Amino acid sequence: MSEKELGxxxxxxxxxxxxxxxxGLGLGIVFSVVFFKRRTWPITxxxxxxxGMAYANCQTDLRLHYLVPKKDQ
Amino acid sequence: MLRAxxxxxxxxxxxxxxxxxxAKVVTxxxxxxxxxxxxxxxxxxxxHKFRETVEKNVPYSDRLLGLALGPAPQETGLSVKKQVRxxxxxxxxxxxxxxxxxxxxxxxxxVVFIVFHSEASTEVTHIISAxxxxxxxxxxCDTEMTPVKGSTFQECKESAEPLKERPVEEVTARLAQQxxxxxxxxxSVSGNLDDSLASSAKATLQAIxxxxxxxxxxxxxxxxxxxxxxxxxxxxxxxxxxxxxxxxLANRAAAVNDAGTALLKANEALDNLKSVIxxxxxxxxxxxxxxxxxxxxxxxxxxxxxxxxxxxxRSAESEAKVVSQYSELVNEAKLQFQRxxxxxxxxxQANWKGLTGKLSTDDLNALIAHAHRRIDQLNRELxxxxxxxxxHIDAALEQQKLEYLKSxxxxxxxxxxxxxxxxxxxxxxxxxxxxxxxEAEMRTQLRRQAAAHTxxxxxxxxxxxxxxxxxxxxxxxxxxxxxETRQRQLSQEQxxxxxxxxxxxxxxxKGVEEAIDSHVVAEExxxxxxxxxxxxxxxxxxxxxxxxxxxxxxLEVAAQAVRDSCHDNEFALALASALPEESLQRGxxxxxxxxxxxxxxxxxxxxxxxxxxxxxxxYQYFLSxxxxxxxxxxxxxxxxxxxxxxxxxxxxxxxxxxxxxxHGDLELAAKLVNQLTGEARRVAEDWLNEARLTxxxxxxxxxxxxxxNAVGLGTTQAP
Numbered sequence: 001m002s003e004k005e006l007g008x009x010x011x012x013x014x015x016x017x018x019x020x021x022x023x024g025l026g027l028g029i030v031f032s033v034v035f036f037k038r039r040t041w042p043i044t045x046x047x048x049x050x051x052g053m054a055y056a057n058c059q060t061d062l063r064l065h066y067l068v069p070k071k072d073q
Numbered sequence: 074m075l076r077a078x079x080x081x082x083x084x085x086x087x088x089x090x091x092x093x094x095x096a097k098v099v100t101x102x103x104x105x106x107x108x109x110x111x112x113x114x115x116x117x118x119x120x121h122k123f124r125e126t127v128e129k130n131v132p133y134s135d136r137l138l139g140l141a142l143g144p145a146p147q148e149t150g151l152s153v154k155k156q157v158r159x160x161x162x163x164x165x166x167x168x169x170x171x172x173x174x175x176x177x178x179x180x181x182x183x184v185v186f187i188v189f190h191s192e193a194s195t196e197v198t199h200i201i202s203a204x205x206x207x208x209x210x211x212x213x214c215d216t217e218m219t220p221v222k223g224s225t226f227q228e229c230k231e232s233a234e235p236l237k238e239r240p241v242e243e244v245t246a247r248l249a250q251q252x253x254x255x256x257x258x259x260x261s262v263s264g265n266l267d268d269s270l271a272s273s274a275k276a277t278l279q280a281i282x283x284x285x286x287x288x289x290x291x292x293x294x295x296x297x298x299x300x301x302x303x304x305x306x307x308x309x310x311x312x313x314x315x316x317x318x319x320x321x322l323a324n325r326a327a328a329v330n331d332a333g334t335a336l337l338k339a340n341e342a343l344d345n346l347k348s349v350i351x352x353x354x355x356x357x358x359x360x361x362x363x364x365x366x367x368x369x370x371x372x373x374x375x376x377x378x379x380x381x382x383x384x385x386x387r388s389a390e391s392e393a394k395v396v397s398q399y400s401e402l403v404n405e406a407k408l409q410f411q412r413x414x415x416x417x418x419x420x421x422q423a424n425w426k427g428l429t430g431k432l433s434t435d436d437l438n439a440l441i442a443h444a445h446r447r448i449d450q451l452n453r454e455l456x457x458x459x460x461x462x463x464x465h466i467d468a469a470l471e472q473q474k475l476e477y478l479k480s481x482x483x484x485x486x487x488x489x490x491x492x493x494x495x496x497x498x499x500x501x502x503x504x505x506x507x508x509x510x511x512e513a514e515m516r517t518q519l520r521r522q523a524a525a526h527t528x529x530x531x532x533x534x535x536x537x538x539x540x541x542x543x544x545x546x547x548x549x550x551x552x553x554x555x556x557e558t559r560q561r562q563l564s565q566e567q568x569x570x571x572x573x574x575x576x577x578x579x580x581x582x583k584g585v586e587e588a589i590d591s592h593v594v595a596e597e598x599x600x601x602x603x604x605x606x607x608x609x610x611x612x613x614x615x616x617x618x619x620x621x622x623x624x625x626x627x628l629e630v631a632a633q634a635v636r637d638s639c640h641d642n643e644f645a646l647a648l649a650s651a652l653p654e655e656s657l658q659r660g661x662x663x664x665x666x667x668x669x670x671x672x673x674x675x676x677x678x679x680x681x682x683x684x685x686x687x688x689x690x691x692y693q694y695f696l697s698x699x700x701x702x703x704x705x706x707x708x709x710x711x712x713x714x715x716x717x718x719x720x721x722x723x724x725x726x727x728x729x730x731x732x733x734x735x736h737g738d739l740e741l742a743a744k745l746v747n748q749l750t751g752e753a754r755r756v757a758e759d760w761l762n763e764a765r766l767t768x769x770x771x772x773x774x775x776x777x778x779x780x781x782n783a784v785g786l787g788t789t790q791a792p
Contacts, residue, residue: 002759003677006752059691065755066686 009061017054024050078111114141262353262361266368269349273342277375280332280339284382287332290325291389295396297321302400325393332386339379346372362508366501373494380487413443599788604638605645606781611635612774616661623666628770629657635777648777656770662763668734671742674760675727676701678753682723685751709735712745723753740768 028046036042060067082104089100117124117138124142128135239247297318350368353361458465612631632652639645655661662670683697704724712729713720720726726745733742743764746757 003674003756006677006681006756055691059689062684062691062694063689066689 009058012061013054013058016057017051020050020054020057021047022050024048024053081107110137114138118142258356259361259364262356263364265349266346266353266364269342269346270368270371273339273346273372273375276335276339276342277379280335281378281382283328283332283335284379284386287325287328288382288386288389290321290328291386291393294318294321294325295389295393298393298396298400302396302403329386329390336379336383339375343372343376343379362501362505366498366505369501370498373491373498376494377491380491384484410447413447414440595788598784601638601642602781602784602788605635605642606778606785608635608638609774609777609781613778616663616771616774623662627656627658627660628652632657645777645780648773648780651769652773653766653769655766661767661770664737664739664767667739667760667764667767670760670763671731671734674757675731677756678723678727678749679704681752681756684753689752712741716748721748721750723749739764743768 024046025043026046027050028043031046032039032042085100085104089097089104092100113127114137117127118141124138128138297314298321301314301318346368350365350372353365608631612628612635615626615628615631618626632649636646636649639649679701680698681694683693683700706724707728709732710725710728711732720729726748730742730745733739733745743761746761746764749757
């Protein structure tokens with residue numbers, strides 16, 4: 001069912017976002033604690049990176065159908 | 074006009090020289106322009122071709138030129154130069170309007186050709202030929218001559234032409250008539266000639282006889298006279314002699330008179346004959362000629378004889394004259410002597426010879442004296458005479474010569490005439506001979522021609538015979554052929570009719586057989602159709618087994634049944650195999666389930682309405698979601714008959730499709746959903762496929778059922 005596909009995609013996006021965000025956050029916290037003296041910026045960076053990656057992945061996933069595959073020459 | 078131009082130019086110049094820089098330029102420009110226009114106008118006035126080109130190429134120039142120069146002259150494409158040429162040529166050639174001999178004309182032509190250009194030469198030749206009415210090829214004098222000759226020829230021909238061939242009977246009639254006429258003429262002429270000849274011959278003979286008689290009488294008389302003069306005869310005999318002489322003289326006179334009258338008559342007759350001959354000559358009939366010729370000859374002979382005799386008579390007469398003169402002189406002397414004697418001796422009478430005894434001596438002496446005197450006188454006279462002899466002889470000779478000349482002339486004339494006459498007669502004779510010869514020759518030639526003609530006619534007849542034979546044969550063969558073909562046609566017709574009958578009978582038999590067979594076949598067909606219909610109905614029923622949300626049973630079995638029931642019907646077979654595989658394997662969804670599904674689909678489509686190939690980022694997704702939240706459209710909207718550009722908006726399409734679905738038109742709804750593009754389309758793809766499947770299957774099944782119905786209806790026999 002093609003109409004279910006979108007929903008699935010969104011689920012994946014969300015899941016992926018959560019994971020990435022969490023991972024990013026975690027890593028940010030870790031890094032902030034371990035390397036950057038409990039500064040805020042690695043956390044935000046990490047979460048931002050995670051969010052961004054999730055965003056990019058989601059977008060790519062949603063766009064996948066429209067991306068023309070490279071023709072192998 | 075000229076003054077105005079000069080003034081304008083002066084003004085321009087003044088302005089030019091006394092003006093500033095710009096004004097100078099302006100004035101210079103104006104001057105050049107006006108100068109150019111004036112120059113063009115002047116040149117156009119002189120050269121008309123230039124004017125025409127200007128008028129053609131520059132618009133409205135014709136108005137200007139017309140204003141300045143007047144309307145353009147209407148020419149037939151000839152320039153002034155050419156016109157001048159033409160006029161000069163015409164003038165020159167008009168001098169030669171009298172018919173000129175061909176050579177002079179040719180020379181003229183040549184000269185003209187050399188002097189003027191080739192363009193005009195054709196016109197010149199036209200002019201020459203037009204003026205002189207003679208073709209520009211030399212020698213009209215010949216052509217003038219030949220018409221004259223030709224006319225005379227024609228006249229001769231015309232005179233000869235009316236002599237057509239007369240028909241044979243007419244010709245023979247004419248010839249017979251001509252012969253008759255000729256014969257008549259000949260007879261009449263010959264009669265005339267004979268009559269006149271006879272009369273003239275008689276007269277001539279008479280005249281000749283008379284002349285001869287006269288001649289004899291004259292001769293006799295002269296002889297007698299001579300005798301009387303010279304003979305010393307007895308006195309009694311002398312008187313008888315003198316009486317005889319007188320009788321002879323009388324005789325002679327009578328004979329001469331007779332001869333004269335006879336001669337006159339003969340001359341008359343001869344003149345008559347001559348006139349008759351001339352008349353008959355004038356008749357101009359050939360058969361008469363020999364007669365005429367003979368008559369002429371006779372006439373000539375008679376004339377000659379007559380002349381001879383007349384000559385004889387004249388000579389005799391002249392002799393007689395001499396003798397008579399002599400006798401007269403003697404008589405005169407005698408008389409004189411007697412007178413003298415009587416004067417001397419009056420008593421003594423005449424006839425002194427008988428006086429021997431009667432005279433006295435005185436008388437005798439007187440007589441002797443007288444005789445002596447007389448002798449003296451006579452001697453004197455004799456001497457005189459001797460003296461005058463020569464003169465007299467000369468005179469006599471002269472006279473004789475004159476007379477001789479006269480007679481000679483007369484004789485020469487007569488002989489000349491005779492000779493001329495002879496020659497003429499000879500000529501006529503020769504001419505008639507020649508004419509005969511010619512006639513004979515002509516006859517031979519004509520005979521030859523006739524022979525040639527008969528030969529020719531024979532040949533022509535032969536040829537005609539052959540032609541006619543060939544024609545007749547051809548006609549015969551064609552007729553035979555016709556008959557044959559007709560015969561064949563009839564037989565063929567009969568045969569055809571027979572075969573036709575046979576064929577019809579056979580066809581009917583076949584028809585009957587076929588009808589029976591077809592009945593059997595029809596029944597079979599009916600059974601089959603029935604079966605088909607049943608199977609199709611089964612198929613239809615399986616379609617209805619769809620439950621909500623789940624598809625029907627697979628249609629494979631029913632389809633197989635259908636296929637089995639129609640394995641010899643291609644159309645049904647094709648239709649049966651046209652069922653989509655999905656429907657066969659999996660079954661199809663019902664319309665209701667699709668409709669239900671549509672509503673879920675609808676919200677989803679609304680949410681991704683803005684997403685397509687280019688707009689598919691997350692932000693776009695967000696926007697699309699926002700739009701779907703904020704935009705409200707009608708739940709259901711009747712679709713128009715034609716979709717326009719603004720109807721392709723997804724929201725509108727969805728409302729149209731829901732309307733269609735509500736009204737049971739799945740097809741239109743599918744069509745409308747098909748118009749979605751982009752992500753919306755992708756999302757609706759599955760639904761669309763399902764809808765398509767269902768529609769297909771339903772279509773096929775309906776077709777099959779319709780076909781089965783039709784077949785069933787077809788096979789049932791209508792009462």
